[in-house]
Amino acid sequence: MTTGRRGRLTVYLGAAPGVGKTYAMLDEAHRRRARGTDVVIGLVETHGRTATVERIGDLEMLPRRLVEHRGTTLTELDVPAVLERAPEVALVDELAHTNAPGSEHPKRWQDVHDLLDAGIDVVTTVNVQHLASLTDDVEAITGVRQRETVPDKVVREADQIQLVDLSPEQLRRRLAHGNVYRADQIDASMSSFFRIGNLTALRELALLWLADRVDDALTRYRADHAIGGTWPARERIVVAVTGGPETETLLRRAARIAQRAAGTELLAVHVLPTDGLPSTPSATIAAHRGLAESLGGVFHTVVGEDVPTAVVDFARGVNATMIVVGVSRHSVWRQALLGSSSAEIARLSGAIDVHLVTHERAHVGTGVGSRYSSLSPKRRAAGWGSSLVLPAALTAVLLLIGRDDLALATDAMLLLAVVVGVAMIGGLWPAVVAAVVSNLCLNWFFTPPVGRWTIAQGENVLALAVFVVVAVAVASVVDLAARRTTQAYRARAEASTLAALSRSVLSGQDTAQAIVERLAQTFAMAEVRLEERADDRAPWTVVAHERWATAEAGSGAGSGAGSGGSGATDDGSVTEVAIDDRHRLLLAGRVLPASDRQVVEAFGAQAGIVLEHRRLREQAAQAEVLERTESTRTALLAAVSHDLRTPLAVIRTAVDGLASPDVELDREDRDILTGTIADSTYRLERLIGNLLDLSRLQTGAVRPVLRAASLEEVVPIAVEPWLSDLALDVPEDLPLVHTDPGLFERVVANVVSNAVRHSPPGAKVLFTASATRASVELRIADAGPGVPDDRKATMFEPFQRLDDTSVNGLGLGLAVASGLADAVGARIAAEDTPGGGLTMVLTVPREPAPNSGQDDGMVS
Known part of the structure; x- marks a missing residue:
């Protein structure tokens, strides 16, 4: 039911x-x-x-x-x-x-x-x-x-x-x-x-x-519930990133605001125009993304037709409580005429707070020369020349045909076609000049009264005005389309180039060499060098170097990432791109245009990351070697001062007793003293063997031979002296381990000896083994006094004792075992035994078996 x-x-x-x-x-x-x-x-x-x-x-x-x-x-x-x-x-x-x-x-x-x-x-x-x-x-x-x-x-x-x-x-x-x-x-x-x-x-x-x-x-x-407003359940701060020089100021100011309340999220958003073409260099956006992430924020890129609307929509979508924007860079008169994005964001924000940040570039203007011309000097010269020649030539042709054969509208349309052609050749401003010249020709030669600048009929005044407006508008559209087409080709080439670089870096090649090779091929450079120096006064040394023979031949088989990507010739120019204070890129062969230099800087940033990772890996390796050296040296000193002295003292006492003429010893007493000498000699030989192995490992004279090994060839030998004190539970079907059997046997022996020594009389030490997906674990659990939690962090250091009065202590045994375990790829850890005592856990990696398809399951 x-x-x-x-x-x-x-x-x-x-x-x-x-x-x-x-x-x-x-x-x-x-x-x-x-x-x-x-x-x-x-x-x-x-x-x-x-x-x-x-x-x-x-x-x-x-x-x-x-x-x-x-x-x-x-x-x-x-x-x-x-x-x-x-x-x-x-x-x-x-x-x-x-x-x-x-x-x-x-x-x-x-x-x-x-x-x-x-x-x-x-x-x-x-x-x-x-x-x-x-x-x-x-x-x-x-x-x-x-x-x-x-x-x-x-x-x-x-x-x-x-x-x-x-x-x-x-x-x-x-x-x-x-x-x-x-x-x-x-x-x-x-x-x-x-x-x-x-x-x-x-x-x-x-x-x-x-x-x-x-x-x-x-x-x-x-x-x-159709709730469009924001609910301040969590503080979220959105930073409107323009890509301009004020972005760093905005991000740092927003980060300081976010730090005032725990749990506040920082989100940076950059709006791309709806045509998808970046208005800010990709290297700049990458730098801003890195800064935002270093400040604990997340960088987002969205596409929007209107920047203020896109920013506010994004803020509402993430339930933001504050928007941080910068004061407009436009001059005051331009803001008065066209408004500003910051003011529009404040108007649209509604319940979201808007924090307006001033900066050094506020109200100084963006500069007139900010528009980039993608045309070559030859095309620009041809455009200016055709802006005068083509209208004059067409006017001459129309005069030869006869004024009465064509209407004024036809003449205007033909001259408008000339203006469009000039726009396609030389861009916007030559087309504007062509429109003005064409208008003057229409007025002088074809608009009644002919041969005068005056116009008799009012509709002709309107026709000429419309002609100029249409000509300039069409020229603007044609010029904008040409720019966008060039930008699209450039953006696609840059993206393809950087993607190819990423693939080469991630494929496991020598990354520094991969970068210089890709630079030489992409930009058709005769030579590319990546150099570094120790400090500001040290000479430069070459890290990676590449010569491209095709570039010297002038074939220019570049990818077309820049305007000079083809047909490049070696003119002896050298371009330097600084990565940081200690690294730089040198490109020889030709002068790079500004657009190509942006891509090279992205390459340089990638090279800087590669070199930094390499330096950190080298430092980590050196630190690990120094740490092992210090650990071994400390273990050796402690052994000489502690563990060597004890068996020697026992041997000396027994020898003195045997050699003393004042003491009459019977056969039983002599056997006891002889056995004491034998036991102490065995302990001394075992200890010296461990010390010699550590010393040889320290100097590099003897290295562990890591191979597939079975615990059956390690455990029985290691625990043989203490079999009567152990409760063994070692399955026969344990997988093979990857270690040095001889050295690992000494690790097990030292740990077992320590556990037996600290167990109460009559209590057996539990020795168990089990396998996980990646390793095999040996657990040696005693029922002794255990170790306090505050001492577990230092118990593997040499010459450590449980307390000041302890005679046995932890001594050198665990320190030597820990050093040997590190050498053979194993790990030692200490845990409390349920019910009291200490459990030593030895973890040794399994022998890789990629085709075994083993699945150990999970505790559920």
Whole structure:
């Protein structure tokens, strides 16, 4: 039976298993039932958790549907039974669950849709790692591919989403106390999926995803209720970026305003004209984009026919609370005649505040010479010449034909065609001159009274005036079309050139060399050099260099990014483009026009990024080497002063006892002293071997031989002296690891020795191993006193002790183990043992097996 309405969906969203989603859902069910609502449990997964089972209490629970699959009986949600029971509210756990074959639907969320269509409200749960859009992100964080997913749309369209949040530390404590999984699953879970880093990242994903959903809900509410004004739920500042020199001032001023309130968003918007052609050089826009992002903002580019309207529409679309604009650069008289964009934005803004910022370029004008001519000097000279010659020549031809044979309108149209031709040859101003000359010829030779500048008939005055206006208007359109065509070709060539550069840089080539090669080919330059220097007074040295033989031959096979892209010849000119204080580009072969120089500057900016990344990589590598050197040196000094002295003192004491003439020793006493010497000698040999390996690694004389290795050739040898003190749980089917078996064996031995030494008498050390997607983990857990949290950060440093009175301490063993582990690509970490003690986690990378297709699954 249906109620005629669609049911409401409530989702409890969690960052990970065990945060309490099911418990919160059951709480909601008890509250609703207390208010008189008919609530039943369609399906709840307790996973054996006592608190969850107890929280079910006396809630009505419908039987599950039994499904036979490959000889196994599985239980699923019984959708027909829920529909027949027709409750007001049904609880359905684990929304992303995949149903067993033979069910009505392959996914549980589809079963939930059937209940909602029947008018039943549904309360369900889902973890953030099951959202389809986050599958790749979750795999990158945890190393495990999630196989059970639910489309984001299903959760986003829920009527209510409740976030069940728990800090990673609290969740791990719940796990350690056995509140999430059985005791035999705790160690494996804490070492794989439930790491602190994994849980923190998943928690952030859940919060960010839910924040986006809240923004969507607010936008949808405003649209549903036709709310056009802005709601200041969050401060958003929009900066109108013109691309002029005042842009930097505007961005910095807006950033300072944004910093006054926490959570304020900064958005910069640049409006392109509707023809799509950039009015500002791309290098300038790129610089402004970088500045906006460095100030914590986001840069947007929109297309609009009217700049003020486009800016205000954008601000309203993002629900902005303030628009920051600059004072107009136009002169006062031009603003009085044509208005200004800033004043128009203020008029259109409505409830959005407008912050007007003054700057150095305010009211100084944009300059008369700002219009760029794309015509060559030869074409401009031809245009000026034809502006005088063509009207005169056509007038002579018309006079030869005879004045009486053609009407005045025909003469005017022919001369108008001449004006259009001049516009196509030489641009706007030659065409204006041609229009004036043509008008004078019409007046003198063809308008009665002929041979005089006076006009007898009034309609001829109007005809001549219309002729001039039409001629100038047509010439303007033709000139503008020619400019736009040239700009379009140039923009396409520049975009193609920069795209080709990006492909060459991202393809893994030597990027600096790729840049100079592309420059030489694109601009047909005879030679291109990328140079650097150590400081302002140091000489320049060549980083990358390219000669292009075709350019020297004058073939000019450039891409056409600039006006001189073809037919270039080597005239010995050198163009210098500064990247920064320490780097520059030199281009030899011809003089580059300003338009081509803009593209070269974009190349230079890319080269600067490449060089900076190279410098940072080199510094990081040097710092890593120095850090390892210092660590090894410190370990060696501590070993000499501590670990070497102890066995030597024991040997010396035993030798003195054996050699003393004043003491009579029986055979048993001599055997004890001899055994003491043997044990101390063994410890000393082992320690010296470790020190020699560290010393050789430090000097580079011996390098680890990393190869595929099985733990079966490492663990038995490493733990042999302490077998009676260990409880081993190492599966035989562990994958191969990528390490140096000999050195890694010493790492394991040092860690095991330390754990046995700190365990209480009679307590065994638990040694377990497990595999994740990218590594194999060895966990050595003792039941000793443990290590305080404030000491875990320094416990791997040499000569560290638990307290000032401790005799054994941590000493050198863990420091040597840590140094060797770094050398063989492994990692050591310390965790608390559930119930007390310390667990050392050794993580060693697996041997790559790209074609294995292995999928380890995920804890759910």
